[in-house]
Every structure is written in structure tokens, then in C-alpha cells.
Amino acid sequence: MKLSEYPKDGRFGPYGGRYVPEILVPALEELEVAYEELKEDPSFKAELGELLRDFAGRPSPLYFAGNLTRHAGGAKIYLKREDLIHGGAHKLNNALGQALLAKRMGKRRLIAETGAGQHGTATAIAGAVLGLRTEIYMGALDAQRQRMNLFRMELLGAKVHLVESGSRTLKDAINEALRDWATRVRDTHYLVGSVVGPHPFPMIVRDFQSVIGHEVREQVLAREGRLPDLLVACVGGGSNAIGTFFPFSDDPGVGFLGVEGGGDGVRGSAPLSQGEVGVLHGMRTYLLQDEWGQIAETYSIAAGLDYPGVGPEHALYRDLGRAEYVAVTDRQAVEGFRLLSRLEGIIPALESAHAVYAAVARARELGPGGIVVVTLSGRGDKDLETVYGL
Amino acid sequence: MGCERIAEAFARLRGRGEGALLVYLVAGDPSPERSLDFLRAAARGGADLLELGLPFSDPVADGPTIQAAGLRALKAGTTPETTLELAALLRQDTDIPILIMSYYNPILRMGEEIFCRRAAACGVDGLIVPDLPPEEAAPLAHAAEEEGLALTFLATPETGEERLRAIAQRTQGFLYLVGRYGTTGARGSLAPETIPLIRRVRALLPDGMPLAVGFGLSRPQHVRGVIAAGADGAVVGSSLVEKVAQGASPEGLSALVGELKGATRS
Numbered sequence: 072m073k074l075s076e077y078p079k080d081g082r083f084g085p086y087g088g089r090y091v092p093e094i095l096v097p098a099l100e101e102l103e104v105a106y107e108e109l110k111e112d113p114s115f116k117a118e119l120g121e122l123l124r125d126f127a128g129r130p131s132p133l134y135f136a137g138n139l140t141r142h143a144g145g146a147k148i149y150l151k152r153e154d155l156i157h158g159g160a161h162k163l164n165n166a167l168g169q170a171l172l173a174k175r176m177g178k179r180r181l182i183a184e185t186g187a188g189q190h191g192t193a194t195a196i197a198g199a200v201l202g203l204r205t206e207i208y209m210g211a212l213d214a215q216r217q218r219m220n221l222f223r224m225e226l227l228g229a230k231v232h233l234v235e236s237g238s239r240t241l242k243d244a245i246n247e248a249l250r251d252w253a254t255r256v257r258d259t260h261y262l263v264g265s266v267v268g269p270h271p272f273p274m275i276v277r278d279f280q281s282v283i284g285h286e287v288r289e290q291v292l293a294r295e296g297r298l299p300d301l302l303v304a305c306v307g308g309g310s311n312a313i314g315t316f317f318p319f320s321d322d323p324g325v326g327f328l329g330v331e332g333g334g335d336g337v338r339g340s341a342p343l344s345q346g347e348v349g350v351l352h353g354m355r356t357y358l359l360q361d362e363w364g365q366i367a368e369t370y371s372i373a374a375g376l377d378y379p380g381v382g383p384e385h386a387l388y389r390d391l392g393r394a395e396y397v398a399v400t401d402r403q404a405v406e407g408f409r410l411l412s413r414l415e416g417i418i419p420a421l422e423s424a425h426a427v428y429a430a431v432a433r434a435r436e437l438g439p440g441g442i443v444v445v446t447l448s449g450r451g452d453k454d455l456e457t458v459y460g461l
Numbered sequence: 462m463g464c465e466r467i468a469e470a471f472a473r474l475r476g477r478g479e480g481a482l483l484v485y486l487v488a489g490d491p492s493p494e495r496s497l498d499f500l501r502a503a504a505r506g507g508a509d510l511l512e513l514g515l516p517f518s519d520p521v522a523d524g525p526t527i528q529a530a531g532l533r534a535l536k537a538g539t540t541p542e543t544t545l546e547l548a549a550l551l552r553q554d555t556d557i558p559i560l561i562m563s564y565y566n567p568i569l570r571m572g573e574e575i576f577c578r579r580a581a582a583c584g585v586d587g588l589i590v591p592d593l594p595p596e597e598a599a600p601l602a603h604a605a606e607e608e609g610l611a612l613t614f615l616a617t618p619e620t621g622e623e624r625l626r627a628i629a630q631r632t633q634g635f636l637y638l639v640g641r642y643g644t645t646g647a648r649g650s651l652a653p654e655t656i657p658l659i660r661r662v663r664a665l666l667p668d669g670m671p672l673a674v675g676f677g678l679s680r681p682q683h684v685r686g687v688i689a690a691g692a693d694g695a696v697v698g699s700s701l702v703e704k705v706a707q708g709a710s711p712e713g714l715s716a717l718v719g720e721l722k723g724a725t726r727s
Contacts, residue, residue, distance in 0.1 A: 092521065092617075097621065236525075242519065246519050250521060253521075256619060350566045351519060364567035
């Protein structure tokens with residue numbers, strides 16, 4: 072079976088599925104039906120296309136990073152500039168798509184989880200422009216380290232709920248959003264922010280994020296006349312990575328490198344590199360967990376990577392060897408952050424800085440003549456306090 | 462044992478014209494030792510079935526009370542193994558059915574077959590897994606069947622007629638009806654949807670299939686209300702877990718269970 076044909080029956084090989092409380096099953100079935108209908112609907116596609124172009128700023132540029140390429144001394148490095156999308160990250164691609172879907176389904180209220188605050192901000196933006204009430208769940212610890220995004224969401228009209236349970240980070244925000252959804256499933260759409268959760272979310276989010284990879288394909292062909300050798304992206308839940316990889320999934324010559332948060336070397340958030348298979352948040356996938364199946368408290372300097380699970384499609388790619396996954400530590404990510412700022416005049420999100428660091432090493436290994444594309448998933452203004460607080 | 466013990470319990474109560482009181486407590490809350498005292502007290506007080514909650518780090522179907530209890534139990538060192546040991550100790554004192562209510566991941570982690578074998582050996586009669594709808598349940602259902610354990614499924618206010626019939630076919634022991642939208646947690650009154658929902662579901666269920674209603678029930682009048690509407694059993698959890706958190710004694714808990722049990726007879 073071709074990789075582009077997944078999911079089949081809601082699964083990516085053995086991963087994915089729909090492990091949720093019974094009360095949510097009908098809503099997921101309804102969402103799947105509505106999505107399958109609307110994704111082919113010309114008026115839906117036209118409306119989303121216009122929003123992506125005129126409001127979000129697509130297509131985003133593919134930038135040849137000459138200085139970084141010279142620094143690495145190997146393959147050419149291109150940056151896919153999702154940091155230039157409205158809101159400052161790739162998250163808006165999915166938020167606009169799902170918000171429009173929710174509106175067509177007659178839902179009046181959006182809820183979302185957020186880690187770094189980028190997805191919460193994107194959802195707040197989409198809710199504002201499409202006239203939907205928006206409420207965001209954010210771990211209290213994340214809110215402390217991402218105060219500016221908290222203010223942005225409130226300014227955009229979203230109500231932000233700080234989550235004090237568990238590790239007070241992204242996984243707990245997802246738990247709380249799922250509880251909210253079980254309470255108000257009739258009038259509410261849960262706008263899941265990554266390629267995680269129960270089917271059909273990993274598929275829907277992937278499809279909406281695939282605009283990244285489709286543009287890369289066109290842009291790199293126009294520029295180089297051939298496909299790249301390697302695509303590099305950071306992986307928290309994995310939406311910018313799968314959005315980049317998926318349109319190339321049936322091109323065996325294009326390698327994929329997913330970069331997870333290695334944390335401080337003791338604690339990290341790299342389930343594909345260090346985890347084991349389990350079930351959390353509606354999906355079967357790789358998880359960081361203890362010997363009894365209790366979910367681990369994760370850590371990464373990048374709030375957007377600080378999650379114990381990962382999208383089920385990545386779990387499949389890992390098992391098949393279609394993508395390689397590595398962990399980059401906090402310290403290395405900050406090195407990537409400073410490097411790109413200094414050499415290219417681009418301050419990357421700390422999440423994306425993980426990918427930058429790994430890409431430089433790979434470009435060197437690939438050598439001259441190779442082509443590497445790094446997805447710069449977001450901009451780093453939000454991270455200045457974190458980096459200077461080190 | 463297993464499925465039969467649950468079926469017999471409901472049949473016996475039905476013969477007496479009583480409803481069943483199902484009591485939920487979190488295993489290991491506030492500590493494994495004291496938890497056993499509370500579980501014994503619940504059985505003594507008149508619980509007809511016991512649901513033993515297996516503490517999990519990410520309980521998405523639970524409200525704040527049971528979340529906090531699970532956290533206390535985990536901090537006190539409770540593991541799935543501890544939960545099974547508590548069931549075994551409880552089994553030495555009582556013949557009433559014991560069910561384990563657990564999220565799926567701890568079961569998956571131990572291995573479905575090992576978990577079911579251990580549970581059956583500890584005198585557990587059934588499993589309720591709130592994040593495992595029937596579509597995903599085949600491996601666990603198979604393992605449970607091998608050991609004679611009931612795997613009980615849930616229905617909710619969102620469950621339509623066709624799906625309800627399918628769930629009723631698959632569930633064992635009884636059908637667990639989530640009586641309201643949202644998560645577990647004590648409320649002052651029944652939700653407006655609860656009573657009409659019970660009538661609708663009862664009418665669609667085969668006669669021999671017991672129906673137990675939970676989520677949001679806390680007072681004797683709630684128990685009386687759902688039984689009068691056609692339920693065979695009422696599940697009370699959070700309000701009792703809350704009493705444990707507030708420092709109630711086992712005797713105090715037993716008395717409360719007695720009052721709730723009284724409401725199944727009127």
C-alpha cells in the first residue's frame with residue numbers, strides 16, 4: 072500500500088485509531104463525514120484558498136539560505152518560511168481549515184489546546200475572522216513561559232483557561248479540552264492543533280498542513296529542477312513535519328528527518344527516539360511512559376515540542392524506516408537559534424531551531440550538490456525571554 | 462465468578478424488587494492500606510457491586526474529584542499491581558462483584574492477556590475501560606473472554622439508536638449508561654437529560670440486560686430517581702471519593718453507602 076493512501080479505516084498501520092470516551096464517538100463520525108464531503112466541495116476549497124492567500128499570506132517563500140549553506144560547507148540549505156505566515160507559525164494553515172469546516176458544520180464555538188501558544192493564537196485568529204467564539208486551554212506552566220502569546224490570544228477575543236492539573240503543560244491542556252468537548256459536544260468543535268488525537272484528526276490536520284509540502288515541491292522544482300534529497304522538520308505532535316513530508320511520501324529519493332526535543336539530556340520529549348507504544352489522547356502511538364503505563368512528564372526548552380506522544384503517521388514512518396527521527400537537546404537548539412539569527416537575519420522559533428541544528432549537520436554530511444529543505448515552522452520572537460533567561 | 466457473578470447479582474436484586482447500588486472508589490486513595498478499609502466499608506454499608514478505579518495519569522473522562530483522588534493514589538505509590546492486590550484482599554471479605562475501571566494504557570502496558578489473567582486470579586469479575594469504544598476493543602474483549610471476565614461498555618446521551626443496539630450486543634454484565642454530558646463528578650441535581658435518556662435506552666435494551674446509570678449521581682434521591690425511571694442500578698463515585706478526601710472515617714463512608722443503598726429499595 073502506498074504511504075499516500077493512509078489512513079485506512081482510521082489507522083496508519085497499527086497506529087492511530089479512536090480510543091476515546093463513548094460520548095465523543097458520534098461527533099468524530101460526524102466530523103469525518105463532513106470533512107470527506109467538504110474537502111472536495113469547490114466553494115469550500117475556494118473560500119479556504121482565498122483565506123490562505125489573502126489573509127494568511129500563502130504561499131510562503133522558499134528561501135535559499137546562502138550564508139548558512141556556506142557555514143555548513145555542504146549541501147544547499149533552503150528554508151521553507153512558515154515563520155512568515157500570519158500569526159508567526161504554520162499553525163494557521165490548519166486553524167483556518169478546521170474553523171471553516173466547523174462553521175460549515177454549524178458549530179458556533181471553537182475550543183483548542185495550546186503548548187507554546189502558537190496554535191491557540193492561530194485558533195483565536197481563525198475564530199475572530201470567521202466569527203466563532205473561541206476558548207483556549209493552556210497549561211499554567213506553558214502560560215508562564217509564553218506570556219506574550221497569552222496576551223495575544225486574549226486580545227484576539229479568545230477566552231484562555233489556564234490548566235493546573237498534571238504537569239500543567241500541553242498534554243494536560245489536551246485532557247482538559249477533551250473534557251470540555253465531552254460536555255459541549257453538540258455546539259462545539261475541538262480544533263485539534265497537531266496531527267494527534269483520535270481519527271479523523273491526524274488525517275485532517277495533515278491534509279490542511281500539506282500545503283507546506285505541496286508548495287515546497289513546486290518551488291524547489293522551479294528553482295533546482297529536481298526534488299530535494301532531504302526534508303527536515305521539528306516534531307512535537309508532528310504537524311509541520313507531516314505537512315512537509317506527506318506530499319513526498321511516495322518519492323523514495325526524498326529523505327525525511329524529524330527532529331524531536333531532546334531536553335536537557337536527562338528529561339526530554341522524544342517519544343519516537345526514546346518511547347514505547349501505548350494509547351493516549353485517542354490514538355495508539357509511541358509514548359513516553361513508565362513501566363506501568365503512566366504517562367511521563369516531559370521536558371523541552373521549546374513548549375511546542377513538550378509532549379509525551381506523537382502523531383500516529385510518524386509512528387508508522389518510523390517503523391517503516393521511511394523517516395528518520397533524532398533528538399536534539401536544548402543546548403543544541405539554542406545554538407541553532409543563535410546561528411540562524413546571526414547568519415541569516417532570521418530568528419527562528421525554538422521548536423524550529425531544533426530542525427535548523429540538525430539540518431546543518433546533515434547538509435555537511437550530504438556534501439556539495441545535495442539539497443536540504445528545512446521547514447522553519449515559526450518565528451522566535453516569543454522565545455527571547457526563554458533564551459535570555461538561560 | 463466473572464460474568465456470572467454480575468448476572469446473578471442483578472438477577473437476585475431484581476427478584477427482590479430492588480435496584481443495585483454500584484460504588485466507585487479509587488484504588489490506593491488516599492493510600493493502598495487505607496483504601497482497603499474504605500472499600501471494605503463500602504461493601505459492609507450495602508454496595509451491591511464495587512468499581513475499583515485504577516489510577517491513571519491522564520484520566521480524560523473524569524472530573525476534578527476523581528482526578529485529584531487518582532493523583533493522591535499515584536503519589537502514595539499505587540500501581541496497577543497494587544490495584545489488583547487490593548481486589549484480591551477485598552475478595553477475601555466479600556462475594557459481591559468487583560469490577561476494575563481503568564483507562565486502556567495501563568492494561569495495554571501490562572499486556573491484555575496478563576492483565577486479564579491476573580485480574581481473574583484476584584477475584585475480579587469485570588472491566589470497564591472508559592476510553593475503549595467497542596470498535597477498538599477486540600483484543601481486550603478476547604483476553605477478557607478467555608478468563609471469564611465481563612467487559613462492560615458504555616452508552617451516552619449522544620448514542621443513537623443503531624449504535625446503542627450494537628453496544629448492547631457487545632456489552633457484558635450490564636450496560637453502563639453515562640447519564641449526562643461531561644465528565645464524572647457530583648452534582649446537586651440530576652441533569653435534565655438523564656431521566657428521558659434512561660426511558661429511551663431501557664425501551665431499546667433487551668429485557669435481560671441490566672442497565673446501570675452513572676455520572677453526576679450523588680444523593681439518595683438521585684439513586685431513587687434513576688431506578689424509578691427504569692434503571693437496574695445506580696453508580697455513585699465522586700461524592701464518596703470526596704468524603705474520603707475530606708477525611709471521613711470508614712464507618713462514616715459505610716453509613717453514607719447505607720443511605721444510598723436504602724434508596725434502591727424504595
